[in-house]
Amino acid sequence: MAPYVTLIEEGLAPFVGEHELDYIRPQAEAACAQLRAGTGPGAEFLGWLDLPVKVAEHIEAVQQAAAEIQTRAEVLVVVGIGGSYLGARAALDALTDEFATGSVRVLFAGHNLSSTYHARLLDYLADKDFCVNVISKSGTTTEPAIAFRLLRELLEKKYGRDGARRRIYATTDAGRGALRAMAEQEGYASFVIPADIGGRYSVLTPVGLLPMAAGGLDIARLVQGAHRAMEELQAPELADNPCYRYAALRNILLRKGKLVELLAMYEPCLHTFGEWWKQLFGESEGKDGKGLFPASVVFSTDLHSLGQYIQDGARILFETVLYIKETSRQVTIPHLEDDLDQLNYLAGKSMEFVNSCAFRGTLQAHVQGGTPNIVLELPELSEYSLGYLFYFMKKACAISGYLLGVNPFIQQGVEAYKQNMFALLGKPKREQGGVVG
Amino acid sequence: MAPYVTLIEEGLAPFVGEHELDYIRPQAEAACAQLRAGTGPGAEFLGWLDLPVKVAEHIEAVQQAAAEIQTRAEVLVVVGIGGSYLGARAALDALTDEFATGSVRVLFAGHNLSSTYHARLLDYLADKDFCVNVISKSGTTTEPAIAFRLLRELLEKKYGRDGARRRIYATTDAGRGALRAMAEQEGYASFVIPADIGGRYSVLTPVGLLPMAAGGLDIARLVQGAHRAMEELQAPELADNPCYRYAALRNILLRKGKLVELLAMYEPCLHTFGEWWKQLFGESEGKDGKGLFPASVVFSTDLHSLGQYIQDGARILFETVLYIKETSRQVTIPHLEDDLDQLNYLAGKSMEFVNSCAFRGTLQAHVQGGTPNIVLELPELSEYSLGYLFYFMKKACAISGYLLGVNPFIQQGVEAYKQNMFALLGKPKREQGGVVG
Numbered sequence: 001m002a003p004y005v006t007l008i009e010e011g012l013a014p015f016v017g018e019h020e021l022d023y024i025r026p027q028a029e030a031a032c033a034q035l036r037a038g039t040g041p042g043a044e045f046l047g048w049l050d051l052p053v054k055v056a057e058h059i060e061a062v063q064q065a066a067a068e069i070q071t072r073a074e075v076l077v078v079v080g081i082g083g084s085y086l087g088a089r090a091a092l093d094a095l096t097d098e099f100a101t102g103s104v105r106v107l108f109a110g111h112n113l114s115s116t117y118h119a120r121l122l123d124y125l126a127d128k129d130f131c132v133n134v135i136s137k138s139g140t141t142t143e144p145a146i147a148f149r150l151l152r153e154l155l156e157k158k159y160g161r162d163g164a165r166r167r168i169y170a171t172t173d174a175g176r177g178a179l180r181a182m183a184e185q186e187g188y189a190s191f192v193i194p195a196d197i198g199g200r201y202s203v204l205t206p207v208g209l210l211p212m213a214a215g216g217l218d219i220a221r222l223v224q225g226a227h228r229a230m231e232e233l234q235a236p237e238l239a240d241n242p243c244y245r246y247a248a249l250r251n252i253l254l255r256k257g258k259l260v261e262l263l264a265m266y267e268p269c270l271h272t273f274g275e276w277w278k279q280l281f282g283e284s285e286g287k288d289g290k291g292l293f294p295a296s297v298v299f300s301t302d303l304h305s306l307g308q309y310i311q312d313g314a315r316i317l318f319e320t321v322l323y324i325k326e327t328s329r330q331v332t333i334p335h336l337e338d339d340l341d342q343l344n345y346l347a348g349k350s351m352e353f354v355n356s357c358a359f360r361g362t363l364q365a366h367v368q369g370g371t372p373n374i375v376l377e378l379p380e381l382s383e384y385s386l387g388y389l390f391y392f393m394k395k396a397c398a399i400s401g402y403l404l405g406v407n408p409f410i411q412q413g414v415e416a417y418k419q420n421m422f423a424l425l426g427k428p429k430r431e432q433g434g435v436v437g
Numbered sequence: 438m439a440p441y442v443t444l445i446e447e448g449l450a451p452f453v454g455e456h457e458l459d460y461i462r463p464q465a466e467a468a469c470a471q472l473r474a475g476t477g478p479g480a481e482f483l484g485w486l487d488l489p490v491k492v493a494e495h496i497e498a499v500q501q502a503a504a505e506i507q508t509r510a511e512v513l514v515v516v517g518i519g520g521s522y523l524g525a526r527a528a529l530d531a532l533t534d535e536f537a538t539g540s541v542r543v544l545f546a547g548h549n550l551s552s553t554y555h556a557r558l559l560d561y562l563a564d565k566d567f568c569v570n571v572i573s574k575s576g577t578t579t580e581p582a583i584a585f586r587l588l589r590e591l592l593e594k595k596y597g598r599d600g601a602r603r604r605i606y607a608t609t610d611a612g613r614g615a616l617r618a619m620a621e622q623e624g625y626a627s628f629v630i631p632a633d634i635g636g637r638y639s640v641l642t643p644v645g646l647l648p649m650a651a652g653g654l655d656i657a658r659l660v661q662g663a664h665r666a667m668e669e670l671q672a673p674e675l676a677d678n679p680c681y682r683y684a685a686l687r688n689i690l691l692r693k694g695k696l697v698e699l700l701a702m703y704e705p706c707l708h709t710f711g712e713w714w715k716q717l718f719g720e721s722e723g724k725d726g727k728g729l730f731p732a733s734v735v736f737s738t739d740l741h742s743l744g745q746y747i748q749d750g751a752r753i754l755f756e757t758v759l760y761i762k763e764t765s766r767q768v769t770i771p772h773l774e775d776d777l778d779q780l781n782y783l784a785g786k787s788m789e790f791v792n793s794c795a796f797r798g799t800l801q802a803h804v805q806g807g808t809p810n811i812v813l814e815l816p817e818l819s820e821y822s823l824g825y826l827f828y829f830m831k832k833a834c835a836i837s838g839y840l841l842g843v844n845p846f847i848q849q850g851v852e853a854y855k856q857n858m859f860a861l862l863g864k865p866k867r868e869q870g871g872v873v874g
Contacts (some may be wrong), residue, residue, distance in 0.1 A: 025735075048445055082741025099561035107536075111736045112705050113792035116818075119766035124536035141661065143737055144779040146770055146788060151870055153771050178777045185777070199741075227489065259696065260730055268549050281743035286746025293697055293753065295732050301549045303854055304519025304636075305716035306731075309723025311850030316696055329556035333583055334590045340615045341582040342623070344865055351583060354862060355550035361857030381553075405467065413748030416806065417740055420798030425791060427782055 001230050003377070004225075004388050005244035011319075012249065020252050021245075024403075025238055028248045031402035036396075037146025040402050042409030048230070048394055051204050052227035052387075058191070059220055062206055065169055065189055066213035070103050071366055072167065073131040077151055079110040080135035082144045082279060083199025084171075088211035090276040091203075093388055094269050095217055095393070106215040110134075110147030122154060130155075133214070135171040135207050139179025142421070170189075171206050200280050200388060200411055203390050218383045225387025233395055242376070243392050248402040249374055250416050254292050254404075258318040258372065262310065263296040265322045266359055267381065271298055273322075273388030277393060280283045284397050284408035291404065300358045307362075311369040318372040322389075324358055324381045327352050440669050441662075441816070441825050444679035445729060448497040448756075448800050448810025449686065456691050458682075459842075462675055465685045466837035470675070472832075476841050478679050479846030482599075484633030485786040485831055488641050489664035489824075495628070496657055499643055502606060502626055503650030507540050509604065511797075514558070514588055516547040516581045517572035519716060520636025525648035528823055532654055534796045539553050543652040546585030547571075557623040559591060567592075570651070572644055574630055577617025578872060579858070622825045635846055637717050640827050655820045662824025670832055679813070680829050684837040686811055687757070691729050692843070695755040695809065699747065703796055704818065708735055710759075719833050721845035728841065737795045744799075748806040755809040759826075760796055762817045764789050798836040 034040030035049075047054075069076055078085055101340055109121055132155065134148045138266050155164035170190040172179040183190040191206035204210065204226050209219045233243040250261060261281070263274050274296030297306055306395035310317060333354075335347035346354065363373050376392075378385045401408025445868030446453075471477030472486075484491075506513055515522055522545050529543055533599055546558055564700045569592065571585045578695065592601035607627040611614040621629040628643035646656045670680040687698060698718070700711050722728035734743055747754060770791075772784035783791060798808050813829075838845025 037753045070815045079492050081738065086742070094773060097560075099557050099559045111741075112703075112735065113788055113795055114704050114706075114764070115768040115788040115792065116764045116766040117705055118654065118768050120536050122768070123534075139777070140779050142780075142791065144743075145780050146783070146791065149771050149773060149778070149780060150768065156614045173448075178779065182775075182777045187776070259751065262552060262856065266549075268554050269549050269551075273792065275622040275742065280558070282746040282750070283745045285750075286743070286750025287754055289696045291746060291750040293730075293751065294743075295730070298549065300854075301518065304548075304580075305523070305712065306719045306723070307854065308848045308850040309719040309728060309730065311723075312725065312854050313719070313723025313728040313850075315726055316698065316730065327551070329553040331552040331559070331587065332588050333553050336586060338619075338622070340576070341586070342577050343579075343582050343586060346583070346862065350548055354579065354583065354858075355552065356549055357858045357861035358854065361859075361861050362854040364857045365853035412805070413745040413750075414741065416748050416802035417737075417744065417795065417799040420801045421791075421794045422798075424794035425783065 001232075003242050004385070005392060006377040007241050007245055008375035008377060010374070011367045011375060013373040014367060016249065016252055018051070019040070021238060021248060021384070022247050024252060025110060027403055028238055028244055028399065029236070031247070031399045032244060034402055035398055041407035041414065045196055045198050045201070045409035046203040047194045047206070050230065051167040052223055052230045052391065055209070055223055058206060059223060062191065062209045062219065063213055065191075065210060069169070069214045071132045073129045075105045075107055075128045076131055076133060076211065076214045077125070077128040078106060078108050078133050079144045079151065080207070080391065081111045081141060083202050084135040084144070084207055085111050086272070086279055087203025087208035087390065090272040091208065091212050091217060091222070092215045093183060093272040094381060094386055095383060096215060098246050104214050104216070109151060110144030113146070118150060122150060129265035131169065133169045133171060133210055134179065136179050137173050137199070138177045139182060140177070141173060142418070157379065169210065198279055198411070200283055201394055201409075203276070204387070222387035223350040225384035226391040229388040229391035229395070233392060242395045244399060246320075246376070247396045247403060248322055250292060250400055251403045253318045253372055257316065258404055259293060259316045261292045261294055262317055263294065263318045263322060264299055264319050265296070266267055266299050266355055267324055267327070268298050268301065270322065274298070279391055280397050281400075283411050283414070285399050285404055285406055287406050287413060288404060299362060300355070303362060304360075305363060308369055310366055314371045318374070319366060321359070321363070321373060321375045323375055323377045325379050328381060348432055381397045438669075440679050440691070441665055441822070442829060443814040444678050444682055445812035445814060448804045448812060451804060452809040453686065455589060456673060458685060461685050461689060464840055465675055465681055465836065467760070468836045469681060470683070471839055472822035472835055478844035482633055482635050482846035483640070484631045485638040487667065488634070489667045489828065492641055492660055495643060496646070496660065497609055499628065499646045500650055502628075502647060503558065506568045506606070506651045510541060510543045510566045512544055512562065512565045512567040512650065513570060513651045514562070514567055515543060515545050515570050515586050516588065517574065517644070518548045518578060518580045520639050521572040521581070521644055522548050522639025523709070523713040523716055524645035524827065526605060527709040528645065528649050528654060528659070529652045530709040531818060531823055532820060535706070539653045540654070541651050544647055546588060547581030550580055552585070555587060559587060561805050562591060568604040568606065570606045570647055571616065573616050574610050574617060575614045576609060577614070579855070589634070603668060606647065608647060627794070635848070637720055638831055638846075640713070641824070658820035662821035663828040666825040666828035666832070670829060677840060680833045681836060682809065683757075683813070683831045687729060687837055688840045689811055690755045694753065696730060696753045698729045698731055699754055699756045700731065700759060701736055701756050703736050703792055704761055704764070705735050705738065706818075708733075711735070717830055717834050718837075720848050720851070721838050722841055723845055724843050727843060734797060737792075740795075740799060747803055752807045755811070756803060758796070758800070758810060758812045758838055760812055760814045762814055762816050764819060808850070827851070830855065
């Protein structure tokens with residue numbers, strides 16, 4: 001059976017010789033072996049590898065909590081930053097209708113320090129029935145901790161202390177940390193972030209699954225997609241494994257001086273998936289002075305923005321195109337009698353057909369302009385395909401990081417701004433240590 | 438009087454010597470002289486330079502049309518791509534409350550080729566009163582032309598042909614092109630895109646002003662802010678002119694191997710301003726194999742995403758921080774008896790204070806990590822400051838492009854994908870020529 005995702009390399013041929021893949025193969029194999037054996041750096045954070053199997057037993061509990069939220073609330077506010085919110089938001093943006101109002105509207109807080117943003121959110125919530133899902137390994141990360149204080153205050157004002165308790169869902173460490181202590185003390189419904197899974201690898205844990213389910217997504221299908229990826233992306237041969245191959249190709253391109261990887265998508269609803277992907281790769285690989293700089297674009301929108309640069313600017317880029325073969329909705333271009341806009345040659349055709357021609361035309365143009373293109377094609381955009389894609393990218397990132405020579409599972413550089421900020425805020429010294437995710 | 442925007446260079450001191458500014462000064466002066474005299478490349482597109490004066494006479498007509506839209510519609514759909522929508526969207530996102538519903542909701546179409554997006558938008562509009570502002574110099578650009586056909590069909594179905602006509606506002610060339618012809622034939626209310634202003638420089642023309650005004654923004658204040666920028670950013674000395682200085686500094690950093698410029702903002706509502714800025718600089722400078730690659734981030738959100746890379750990844754970046762000194766709304770951090778989250782040391786303080794410490798702490802950390810920082814500080818976020826900023830960036834971009842040695846007013850590279858796409862779509866040959874923005 002062919003893999004669910006297709007890696008198309010016609011846009012690479014002018015830039016990467018087949019012998020280059022031959023030469024990097026032993027390194028890629030070594031990286032895969034390290035990952036499999038748990039002998040590489042950061043091996044204490046490999047819990048995501050078999051998560052599609054392990055998470056199965058938690059799905060029902062998550063679905064039950066989501067159903068509860070759906071009966072109690074119009075709005076679910078997800079409180080979290082970085083990996084604690086990006087995966088769920090990526091999935092919800094990709095798979096729900098931004099113009100329609102589903103049963104529960106999922107909003108986000110504690111992912112920034114903007115007083116304007118939070119003041120407006122609190123105003124909006126004043127006359128809404130809402131629940132809160134607070135997501136933090138420690139419970140003391142500044143941004144979500146502040147937002148949670150604000151939201152808890154509003155909940156208690158609206159529903160009393162007991163009513164508030166029943167509207168708070170905590171996703172946190174199994175035993176340690178302030179949020180776990182709070183959940184026990186207050187009796188919040190709670191879910192566990194496994195200790196062996198870092199934030200940006202946590203989308204298939206309750207961190208991602210509860211907000212997705214509350215927002216109406218079929219999380220069982222999502223996990224099935226991830227499970228398929230887990231199984232078929234173990235194929236040891238680079239030739240048969242698009243995940244290994246993608247990891248190898250992006251390292252080859254980096255070594256050729258392509259310093260920026262641009263993830264390009266042709267559906268605007270995938271915009272937030274691009275943000276998730278940027279965290280995954282940027283935080284995993286950007287260390288020790290190394291790493292591809294990850295950026296993302298939505299086409300054809302950004303062909304009228306960064307298109308000029310990609311076509312003809314500094315030749316430091318390559319593109320990875322995430323292409324969805326069949327869209328969920330169709331629109332047909334109408335006929336117009338006077339044809340003043342000269343579009344009648346497209347009348348009766350679907351917009352999707354035009355989008356596919358934009359994709360192919362752009363691929364040709366950018367390759368001709370000197371920008372290598374890797375294409376990852378998925379048959380559809382659904383819970384299943386997104387689950388597959390999340391897993392695909394996580395595994396590609398782990399292998400790619402080993403190929404680069406970094407520990408893809410730590411993020412020690414994120415602490416630097418926090419320490420300076422704490423000093424400026426006057427945080428008591430005894431409390432500055434031991435802050436996790 | 439000190440300039441309205443403050444350029445703070447403490448995050449540059451370890452990376453750029455004062456003598457480097459001395460050495461580049463003659464080049465910067467030559468660039469400014471070319472721009473002033475209209476002797477540089479692309480001088481036929483300098484209409485934006487004195488636009489804050491010239492546009493004054495059109496403001497009332499734009500405001501009248503906006504008032505008309507507000508009485509007729511709940512939704513205004515803006516049809517346009519690239520510079521035809523990004524400026525208005527940036528201003529609306531920056532200055533309106535994303536959670537509240539104003540009198541008119543401004544939505545966008547024709548800025549992508551997604552059938553899913555447009556099908557959902559049409560569903561949403563089915564039971565809404567709406568108007569359309571179609572924005573295109575030519576009227577034949579594929580994306581907006583298709584969307585306009587779809588929306589016009591829906592309008593005619595809902596309101597009849599005459600009713601539809603009264604709900605369509607065309608912003609297009611004064612005399613040429615398909616959209617101008619259509620506007621005359623159908624009797625649409627119309628506004629002019631001056632021939633000497635390119636799409637990405639058009640935010641202060643009716644292209645940007647009509648959607649902004651319909652969405653409730655004070656466009657007169659916006660133009661006043663731009664007018665102030667126009668006047669005070671003529672100061673000939675690099676030392677007194679933050680705009681010239683910014684243009685010079687980013688070229689110095691590029692010549693040192695900093696290949697990516699990251700625009701960083703501490704208010705999430707400025708996200709779309711970052712998109713506008715990326716088009717402005719990317720499309721102006723990304724040519725002839727040259728140009729800084731423009732990317733943007735929102736902090737502290739993306740400190741938990743790209744922060745690791747900025748702190749410790751490949752040293753190819755510099756940051757330009759757009760910092761707003763005073764936010765429009767305040768939130769106070771509540772006290773919590775048990776203090777389980779260890780935040781009581783911040784109780785009674787404003788969230789804005791914490792954000793300002795994040796800004797200063799991050800600046801220190803990133804500079805220490807080897808990432809140069811330019812800071813542009815604005816006193817507030819308002820129509821006035823945004824008008825100023827739009828003009829500031831346009832002028833900085835023009836000078837920067839001349840310093841780089843490119844024509845910052847053309848975008849010939851955008852045509853490549855279009856030509857390939859037309860061939861794949863089977864567009865009749867006679868219609869392939871003469872397609873403008």
